[in-house]
Amino acid sequence: MILDRLGEQWTVMTLAELATGPRRYRELERALQGISQRMMTLTLRRLERDGHVLRHVEPTIPPSVTYELSPLGQSFASQVAALVAWSRQSKTQIEAARTAFDAKPRQT
Amino acid sequence: MILDRLGEQWTVMTLAELATGPRRYRELERALQGISQRMMTLTLRRLERDGHVLRHVEPTIPPSVTYELSPLGQSFASQVAALVAWSRQSKTQIEAARTAFDAKPRQT
Numbered sequence: 001m002i003l004d005r006l007g008e009q010w011t012v013m014t015l016a017e018l019a020t021g022p023r024r025y026r027e028l029e030r031a032l033q034g035i036s037q038r039m040m041t042l043t044l045r046r047l048e049r050d051g052h053v054l055r056h057v058e059p060t061i062p063p064s065v066t067y068e069l070s071p072l073g074q075s076f077a078s079q080v081a082a083l084v085a086w087s088r089q090s091k092t093q094i095e096a097a098r099t100a101f102d103a104k105p106r107q108t
Numbered sequence: 109m110i111l112d113r114l115g116e117q118w119t120v121m122t123l124a125e126l127a128t129g130p131r132r133y134r135e136l137e138r139a140l141q142g143i144s145q146r147m148m149t150l151t152l153r154r155l156e157r158d159g160h161v162l163r164h165v166e167p168t169i170p171p172s173v174t175y176e177l178s179p180l181g182q183s184f185a186s187q188v189a190a191l192v193a194w195s196r197q198s199k200t201q202i203e204a205a206r207t208a209f210d211a212k213p214r215q216t
Binding site for chain 1: 156157158159160180183184187190191194198201202204205206208209210
């Protein structure tokens with residue numbers, strides 16, 4: 001479950017990064033500090049499979065791979081950005097609610 | 109991971125149901141067809157802990173328990189509703205992308 005959440009976190013960050021423009025694999029890797037190669041490949045592949053990300057391969061040696069958001073991916077990225085903004089805004093309130101809940105003896 | 113997704117599905121449905129007004133435990137159970145008692149308790153508890161749902165206990169015999177969205181929960185429910193609407197709208201496009209992706213031989 002925690003791994004799944006982490007995976008979603010990387011998806012959110014990848015979408016946010018690509019929302020500002022196309023990126024090469026190396027550029028994305030640098031932008032997403034701390035992501036493992038496996039998680040990055042997985043995240044990009046899932047986004048590509050869902051039609052959110054387009055993958056361009058230039059037949060250079062070595063091949064140069066670029067990723068960019070499709071129109072569908074752009075609209076998804078906006079949705080996700082709104083949810084992230086809401087979460088940030090509500091973080092303090094949610095944390096206060098949790099502290100109060102955990103401190104309260106359980107009534108039935 | 110699938111259980112986690114299922115859990116999120118119930119959270120979304122609970123928020124949608126409570127967005128239309130307060131509900132007693134039995135009413136919620138009826139509205140969320142197929143939910144197990146364990147999953148419903150878990151879902152409501154998590155939402156209550158996060159300050160999204162308020163739980164009222166009337167000291168009748170047996171006690172009557174009512175759930176309603178807090179203002180924070182209402183704003184979260186709107187966010188989630190927007191994401192659900194987007195998902196419904198994009199479902200066909202995403203499924204088409206997946207079919208195309210799975211049919212395509214992998215290029216490097």
